[in-house]
Amino acid sequence: MRVVSLVPSLTEAVAVSVPGVLAGATDWCTHPAALDVVRVGGTKNPRTDRIVALAPDLVIANEEENREPDLAALRAAGVEVLVTEVRDVPQAFRELDRVLRACGARSRPRWLDAAEEAWTAPVRREPRGRAVVPVWRRPWTVLGRDTFAGDVLARLGVDHVHAAHEDRYPRIPLAELRAAAPDLVVLPDEPYRFTRDDGPEAFPGLPCALVSGRHLTWYGPSLAEAPRVLGAALRAAHP
Template sequence: MDARIVCLVPSITELVCDLGLADQLVGRTGFCIHPWDTVRQIPKVGGTKDVKLDRVRALAPTHAIVNVDENTRETADALREFIPQVIVTHPCAPRDNLDLYRTLGAAFDRRIEAERLCDAFETAYAEAAAAAQRRPERRVLYLIWREPWMTISRDTYISQTLALFGWHTVPADSTDRYPEIDVAAHAGHVDHVLLSSEPYHFKDHHIPEVAAAVPGARVALIDGEMTSWYGSRAITGLRYLQRYVDEDARSADLPDSRRRRDVLR
């Protein structure tokens, strides 16, 4: 009998589809939006943090996929009471994607498809690592929220991914994975401030505000899906970031009025 999968992790919902399992996906969160033409047909069961357990139960799933950062422990424990298989994921660095692909490939008999993704990832990773050897290292403040300002710690997937390109996030040490910060306190200590498109959707009009608080740093928008989404999107993400840092290096020599101030597309 085919699996009946409820996925509560947006990036992994996309991965499930890319493994050829879209017809076995019976439930998703409202944030699971890729690939849209496919997932728009699949019932929503709430958000990542406010899962509607009654909706999940009504779908009679055989498997649920959750994530340590995206979902709560209480949700995972509640799902275990009526779902035979609850798969817990927690990629913390780019190469953790290989284990993620293979874990789902083994769980749903998609080993060949998983290995194809592994091969594509290894190629993109090798290209990124080789190119990084030629670039100067940067100190980066990566903002994910406003009011209060919030950033990421170095043990997060985002930070580890940026580090592959020689962009090292601050603070260097933090007891919180997503600490609240005083943006102005980083003035003179960072080369770049990156404003993510998620979970807070920073836009162009936020750039002057941040630039005034951190004079001397280059401030730009960045596509959060390309930095924070593991799974199959990570392959695209590595290539996006390679272009992003290359464009940054080129624009560093331009006059201030011509420097890039919006997300690379």
């Protein structure tokens, strides 16, 4: 079995669950750290010619991470493509099961059981917090409706301001973000790398939680520790 992954979180999930099947992955596939496979470009601009040359049995992708024209080009070249959709935590577990089976896993990995167990009793937070959650700046872009990261936060007791917006990742002017008067601003370190010196200064007077983007947005082995890691970061910023 030869697999190419175009999704960093799925790359990690497959690498630790079905060792040896990955033939290629994107430049952004940073976990596991020792992963030694052919790099095929970015998630949004993969080298489809390089992927085809690897002669994979399967390419795994995601409807949000990857562009349909690239996936269509792979299919036209005769490559089988499995496209996942992950909008909430339960769906993440279902899709991980599907991907790992398709990649030849003979049994359910222990980390997946541990992850599901970790999310059966989400961290309780009373009263619930209300947050603005930027994922990019220049222009400012935030979590909107129907996102995996939004569901993760909701299960940890934090509702985000733009959850009912018509767009999944709306661009909102900074003045409008401030005017929403959230209890908290959640700043992940990916896809935009917010840091203590790049992000919080835009929201003077508001508590800011700098959180791990891998724990907020990835659906893979990091799900097992995400409730603990994210819960601690949120409580530290806004007890």
